[in-house]
Amino acid sequence: MAFELPKLGYDYAALEPHIDARTMEIHHTKHHQAYITNLNNAIAGGEWETKSIEAILAEVSKLPAAVRNNGGGHFNHTLFWTVMAPNAGGMPKGDLLDAINRFFGSFDKFKELFAAAGMTRFGSGWAWLVKAGNELKITSTPNQDNPLMDLAEVKGTPILGVDVWEHAYYLKYQNRRNEYLAAFWNVVNWDEVGRRFK
């Protein structure tokens, strides 16, 4: 069963003004679709064709670079679309907020550390909030790597991710990655992040 482009739970314009409709449409229909097409081609006809994306990523070091790059690209973008929503932002709640306070001191401090992970990722990549056992960690990965990959430096379950490839923000923010990362907090879907934390 080939991988397919997931539908978004909101319109391309729904995250305006923080993320513009044109960026959303190109990002979803062109970039994400290309990762899926290339992933399907890379695993066609082999034993990996029927595996879940998580199972593929867990053993990705044994597979060709095309699977790592495009499988990561598919998983990362699928997660990214769900951890954003219109009329979102604000604060995490309940157990997730408690855990953020425990591991990072405060929600504000967490936001600072997460944005710094995105800012200091040189080149293309992602910043992540990861559940690793009983811990929460902030990390970043190059290109389309992620913490589910067996070759990741920091492993765990990503519960929040932000794309810092320039294609994620260049049409609206150009060289100002810091402004994109600041705007991201206005669209974070904390209900979904909380669900992934459980």
Next chain:
Amino acid sequence: MPFEIPKLSYAPDALQPYISKQTIDFHYGKHHQAYVNNLNNLVPGTKFETATLEQIIKEADGGIFNNAAQVWNHTFYFESFSPSGLREPSGSLATAINKSFNSFSSFKEQFAKSSVTLFGSGWAWLVKKPDGSLEIVQELNAGNPMRKGLVPLLTCDVWEHAYYLDYQNKRPDYVQALWNILDWEIIDKRY
């Protein structure tokens, strides 16, 4: 002596329609300038304080390497273009290209393929090897082939900021457009 951003030899709109004025304004005016500023902030108090850009690229790592190489790479990239100039190699460089790649059109195909298939941010390069032959290599992020003893002749910036305003996800169109603005007289001199 702080590092400085060299002036462009052409107007910011001179490469249109292949590279827009808006892209040059951001790419040269913001990105290139930021690498220069970062480098000037990073080197004071280090052993690289009086080093040349080339020395830093060969010896440094981390943030100092990244910013120094990005300064060098961007200068080299922007200097390769002119609004009017020789659009094909000539003389001994043309001979070397034919020898290493069979023909100029075959070279263009291989260089474009290298630029398009580089995953993530980075640079595709045409380089001269110590034995005088030519090769196409990919370098990720700020990578620069001088670190491997290769002589850079030509580069294509495939960081998305180089083309996203003009071409978005269509990197192959951007790479194709560069053949219209590369100045082979300048590239000949490097050879």
